[in-house]
Amino acid sequence: MSDEKNRTDNNSDTEISIPLAELIKVRRDKVLELQNKNINPYPYSYKRTHHIKDAIADFDSLAEAETSISFAGRIMLKRKMGKTFFADLRDSSERIQIYVRKDKVSDEQFDIFNSVDLGDIVGVEGFMFTTKTGEKTLKVTSFELLTKSLHPLPDKHSGLTDTEQRYRRRYADLIVNPEVRDVFRMRSKIIQMVRDYLNNKDFLEVETPILQPMYGGGNAKPFKTFYNKLDRDMYMRIADELYLKRLIVGGYDKVWELCKDFRNEGIDRFHNPEFTMIEMYWAFADYKDMAELFENMLRDTVFAIHGKYKIPYGENEIDFEPKFRWVSMLDSIKEETGVDFSELSYEDAKSKAKEFHVESDTLINWGKVVEAMWEEKVEPTLIQPTFITDYPVEISPLAKKHRDNPRLTERFELFISTFEMGNAFSELNDPVDQMERFIQQGKAMEAGDDEAQPLDDDCITALTYGMPPTAGLGFGVDRLVMVLTNQHTIRDVVFFPQMKETGDGSVPVSKILAQIIDDE
């Protein structure tokens, strides 16, 4: 019996028979019906007088004068009651209830509104009033369908919660989850704030190559691509550093770039293979100058976004108002463990690390051991904004040696809520020192470190012309946005995060549409 059924299914079911297709077909039929009545379900424009938010703010005077106003937005809810409708209309600014009565609009418009589906985009004209239950509402006198929606919306109450679907179909996420829109508005505002801040400080916004013959400026595996015309491999940039330095050599005092970078590495809640950094370079300044600039910029940005300096992040409250803590990497380790690594040789440091259960056998130099100790014992404690400074030279190939200690560099990283929010140095401008560091990196690469930096000849050449003393800073925009918007996954601050190809066998909507058109 079941065999028989399967057979018939397999034989007859070359057609698509899924409920979604039925839902889409109902809406498609409405499109045809409108077209038969010479009504364009996809008209060209609509002149609205108000955004909903502004009309609500100005409600009293608009209602009293019965001013005729208009909105354009998407129908999110619809309640039919005999010869009237209430519906929720949402535009980019707000939601409002609209009220459609049969005796207030033309018969044709009433019929069209009757056929309106959740998700349709409409223009409505009318005047503001208050319902019995006290809700500010637009009484509609004229109505126009602006775009017919063919695809059903997610559930009107529970919305779209499946994280995978939210990322894969961000448009649906944005339609039904307005708070997601707000996060990305804040992202935009944060970038705008930084841009304004740097412009006001006379930093020049520049653009440098994303497609590069040689990558560098950070420790990461690059994306490789191929340029047919030149018959050669090219790389997507992993950082801006080396190009911005060339511009400092060229004579600009202050440059910065909002840079999309690409790193051929894993995906997790802190990493997306393409991400956004801001890098800035400041001639005749050192890392302390840069720290002050960075700190003030962040403090002002937090206040501009939130109107206050204390903001929640997860369990914690981050306070941007007090002067950020400034502590050297070695001192911070000493505070947490009582051990002063500055006194120790490479071998002693290794065995000391083991006493603290830090695996050090594979660490090839003193700097790497210090870094491992620090990551294990100090980094998880850094909730409030903290500059960790003066990193070992071995793990800082582009930073200038510390003026007081050749084992260290003039470098800081800022930590907030235990993760890194920026990385800066007094930039290395001695071409001989820089070349030697590159050579060290080359050895690391030969030893199997596929994130080591290759030697950039042109960068060395540039430095031989002379780069003034310069401070450089790079910080992750995505992470800054995460902290300032209290988001805990990079995927919630990037519109279209990288996703693997879907494993499900779902029928693409285009196929459903093709089938429906075919049947017409």
Add this chain to the structure above:
RNA sequence: GGGGGUGUAGCUCAGGGGUAGAGCAUCUGCCUUUUAAGCAGGUUGUCGAUGGUUCGAUUCCAUCCACCCUCACCA
């Protein structure tokens, strides 16, 4: 890459060796101040994919895929 979890209708979720249910959406009625409107009735599913066990698998087993959490590495 290791460990744990999840995958059932357009959406949110229950269920369970005899091929499936709820709410919302959708369709048909009724209702001119409702609001997750209400009332009455109806439609809807390759139960993530592929194999195996079984008379029979959506359910049990194995493998794979995607997503989430976590550990290791990079920002």
